[in-house]
Amino acid sequence: MLRLSTLFVRTLRDDPASAEVASHRLLVRAGYIRRAAPGGFTWLPLGWIVFRNVERIIRDEMDREGFQEVHFPALLPREPYEKTGRWTDYGDNLFRLKDRRGADMLLAPTHEEMFALLVKDLYSSYKDLPLVIYQIQNKFRDEARPRAGLLRSREFSMKDSYSFDLDDEGLQVNYDKHRAAYQRTFERLGMPYVIVSAMSGAMGGSASEEFLAPLPVGEDTYVRCTQCDYAANTEAVQVAPPAALASDDAPLSRVVDTPDTPTIQTLVDLMNGRADLRRDDRDWTAADTLKNVVVTLRHPDGTSTALAIGVPGDRDVDMKRLEAQVAPAEIEPFTEADFAANAHLVKGYIGPESLGENSLSGIRFVVDPRIVDGSRWITGANQRGHHVVDLTAGRDFTADGVIEAAEVHGGDPCPRCGAALEIARGIEIGHIFQLGRMYAEALGLTVLDQNGKTRVVTMGSYGIGVSRAVGAIAELNCDDRGLVWPRAVAPADVHIVATGKATDAQLPAAEVLAAECEAAGLRVLFDDRAGVSPGIKFKDADLLGVPTIVVVGRGLADGMVELTDRRSGDKRDVALTDIVALLCTLD
RNA sequence: CGGGGUGUAGCGCAGCUUGGUUAGCGCGCCACGUUCGGGACGUGGAGGCCGGGAGUUCAAAUCUCCCCACCCCGACCA
Numbered sequence: 001m002l003r004l005s006t007l008f009v010r011t012l013r014d015d016p017a018s019a020e021v022a023s024h025r026l027l028v029r030a031g032y033i034r035r036a037a038p039g040g041f042t043w044l045p046l047g048w049i050v051f052r053n054v055e056r057i058i059r060d061e062m063d064r065e066g067f068q069e070v071h072f073p074a075l076l077p078r079e080p081y082e083k084t085g086r087w088t089d090y091g092d093n094l095f096r097l098k099d100r101r102g103a104d105m106l107l108a109p110t111h112e113e114m115f116a117l118l119v120k121d122l123y124s125s126y127k128d129l130p131l132v133i134y135q136i137q138n139k140f141r142d143e144a145r146p147r148a149g150l151l152r153s154r155e156f157s158m159k160d161s162y163s164f165d166l167d168d169e170g171l172q173v174n175y176d177k178h179r180a181a182y183q184r185t186f187e188r189l190g191m192p193y194v195i196v197s198a199m200s201g202a203m204g205g206s207a208s209e210e211f212l213a214p215l216p217v218g219e220d221t222y223v224r225c226t227q228c229d230y231a232a233n234t235e236a237v238q239v240a241p242p243a244a245l246a247s248d249d250a251p252l253s254r255v256v257d258t259p260d261t262p263t264i265q266t267l268v269d270l271m272n273g274r275a276d277l278r279r280d281d282r283d284w285t286a287a288d289t290l291k292n293v294v295v296t297l298r299h300p301d302g303t304s305t306a307l308a309i310g311v312p313g314d315r316d317v318d319m320k321r322l323e324a325q326v327a328p329a330e331i332e333p334f335t336e337a338d339f340a341a342n343a344h345l346v347k348g349y350i351g352p353e354s355l356g357e358n359s360l361s362g363i364r365f366v367v368d369p370r371i372v373d374g375s376r377w378i379t380g381a382n383q384r385g386h387h388v389v390d391l392t393a394g395r396d397f398t399a400d401g402v403i404e405a406a407e408v409h410g411g412d413p414c415p416r417c418g419a420a421l422e423i424a425r426g427i428e429i430g431h432i433f434q435l436g437r438m439y440a441e442a443l444g445l446t447v448l449d450q451n452g453k454t455r456v457v458t459m460g461s462y463g464i465g466v467s468r469a470v471g472a473i474a475e476l477n478c479d480d481r482g483l484v485w486p487r488a489v490a491p492a493d494v495h496i497v498a499t500g501k502a503t504d505a506q507l508p509a510a511e512v513l514a515a516e517c518e519a520a521g522l523r524v525l526f527d528d529r530a531g532v533s534p535g536i537k538f539k540d541a542d543l544l545g546v547p548t549i550v551v552v553g554r555g556l557a558d559g560m561v562e563l564t565d566r567r568s569g570d571k572r573d574v575a576l577t578d579i580v581a582l583l584c585t586l587d
Numbered sequence: 588c589g590g591g592g593u594g595u596a597g598c599g600c601a602g603c604u605u606g607g608u609u610a611g612c613g614c615g616c617c618a619c620g621u622u623c624g625g626g627a628c629g630u631g632g633a634g635g636c637c638g639g640g641a642g643u644u645c646a647a648a649u650c651u652c653c654c655c656a657c658c659c660c661g662a663c664c665a
Contacts, residue, residue, distance in 0.1 A: 012598060016598075016599085018593090018658055035657095038656085092588095092663090141665090143664070144588075145663085147658085152664075152665090157665095320663090332662095428664070431665065463665055464665070465665030500623065501623055504623085533625090533627060534624045534625065535623095535624075536626050537625090538625045538626085539626050540626090553624060
């Protein structure tokens with residue numbers, strides 16, 4: 001039984017000044033967590049109970065699939081991460097340190113390498129596979145900007161599991177098992193979620209899906225189809241390209257004089273305003289133009305290359321999408337100095353003819369999938385004040401490749417069924433990856449198959465942010481008065497409040513009731529504080545967010561107590577003699 | 588890393604523009620008394636290197652410069 005008279009907790013009357021999002025504010029105010037370091041939090045007793053409840057549910061669903069729990073150190077040597085390239089690929093996000101002998105160490109951001117090496121250490125036969133092992137452990141990432149309390153911290157708890165299979169079919173089985181286990185887990189945690197196709201990012205590998213909690217404070221933007229069940233992180237959206245057009249009858253391209261048109265809008269306005277350029281059938285729009293954006297790619301090894309991206313002029317290049325495509329390279333803007341250094345680029349009037357690996361500039365040129373063969377564009381003519389009209393893809397220019405980097409707009413067609421997509425925000429609470437063989441290959445994880453042949457093991461990796469889940473659950477379950485925990489993770493089943501003076505009958509009666517509840521298997525938080533006014537106790541009960549509140553108060557004289565559902569606020573009087581049995585039936 | 592903001596008692600804040608008593612308010616905390624169903628009241632207390640350093644000045648929370656920390660918005664991720 002938790003007794004508020006002695007529990008190590010202090011609720012705050014005012015919102016902490018440094019907390020913006022609801023979950024952060026309320027978790028601090030209700031005394032669940034305290035900030036201890038930039039991006040680091042201390043769990044107080046109530047918070048730690050919730051944390052362990054979440055952890056237990058996650059573990060339970062892992063164990064149910066027959067996955068086995070292990071535990072690694074968080075402090076690791078450099079070598080394995082060197083072998084997979086992640087010592088450099090992780091960039092500044094990796095916490096690096098040196099031991100007393102000057103050897104490079106790191107605080108693990110995730111554990112693919114160590115798991116692969118552990119399996120290599122112990123297993124060598126196909127008969128040992130498949131295998132799934134997991135751990136629940138703290139991870140460290142030197143985030144550029146920790147924020148929103150538990151939703152984005154630099155040290156956080158993650159359940160990470162890893163599957164090891166002989167082939168892709170086996171990987172698919174374990175991937176599907178995780179997917180199902182995650183669905184059960186989030187349902188038990190009382191969390192709404194969406195599964196979206198995702199990019200693998202620094203993790204590498206092929207297929208991956210994210211579990212997002214739909215929250216406006218989330219940092220991920222995703223799309224979902226208004227008709228079918230397609231959903232994807234915007235980073236991973238695959239544009240459905242229009243069919244290629246025949247270019248035989250397309251008019252020849254011509255360069256036109258377009259003074260003072262450095263932006264798409266000024267260009268379109270000028271084209272529509274001039275008799276010699278106007279279209280007969282309709283006005284020109286930004287979508288008729290081809291915008292060519294040049295950026296600098298900063299590679300993990302420190303070198304840089306330029307990249308040009310061609311997108312329809314009604315869309316910007318989405319830096320997040322672009323970055324996902326070029327990972328592990330990072331994007332930097334193309335500066336004035338960069339333009340000055342490349343005489344073939346005319347800022348504001350860059351056209352395909354100056355781009356491409358075989359062009360004078362030598363800059364790699366990739367285009368949006370909408371730039372199909374036969375499509376005709378208004379685009380830069382590589383001379384100040386000039387554009388080219390009817391430049392036709394496939395006939396007049398050819399890109400070095402295709403890239404998914406254009407902004408996704410609400411209303412864009414679903415790549416699966418063509419209906420409109422809608423855009424929403426969410427926070428990533430789980431991610432499942434089919435890694436394939438890249439880690440095993442880099443680290444030499446092989447087994448012998450039936451024929452005595454060496455086979456590289458196929459891996460998957462699967463993560464759930466445990467501490468983040470606590471934050472997301474709080475964010476999804478709160479109101480203006482405080483937290484409202486789902487029962488499965490709540491620090492208690494029932495919050496018993498005794499009102500009245502210390503000498504009144506309520507306190508001893510509540511004491512008896514609390515003991516009875518506990519004997520009946522209920523987890524009890526008992527506000528047994530003497531000399532604290534009822535108002536304070538009620539406010540605290542609302543703030544702390546235990547799903548059911550029982551007040552032993554003035555109705556006691558008639559043998560009644562008051563039962564309140566924290567979420568709905570519904571109150572009703574119940575006979576003291578019936579209350580325990582009733583509480584046991586609540587869910 | 589870029590932009591914006593904030594650092595004064597455990598928490599929330601005022602004071603700073605225009606330098607000048609002993610640095611203030613609310614909450615919380617301690618003691619005593621009253622009160623007791625939605626953050627009660629009285630009386631008396633404790634608690635501060637005004638983020639740090641350097642400077643200007645007879646005099647700095649207040650003016651100047653340099654650091655540091657935190658928060659928010661953008662570029663990164665469970």
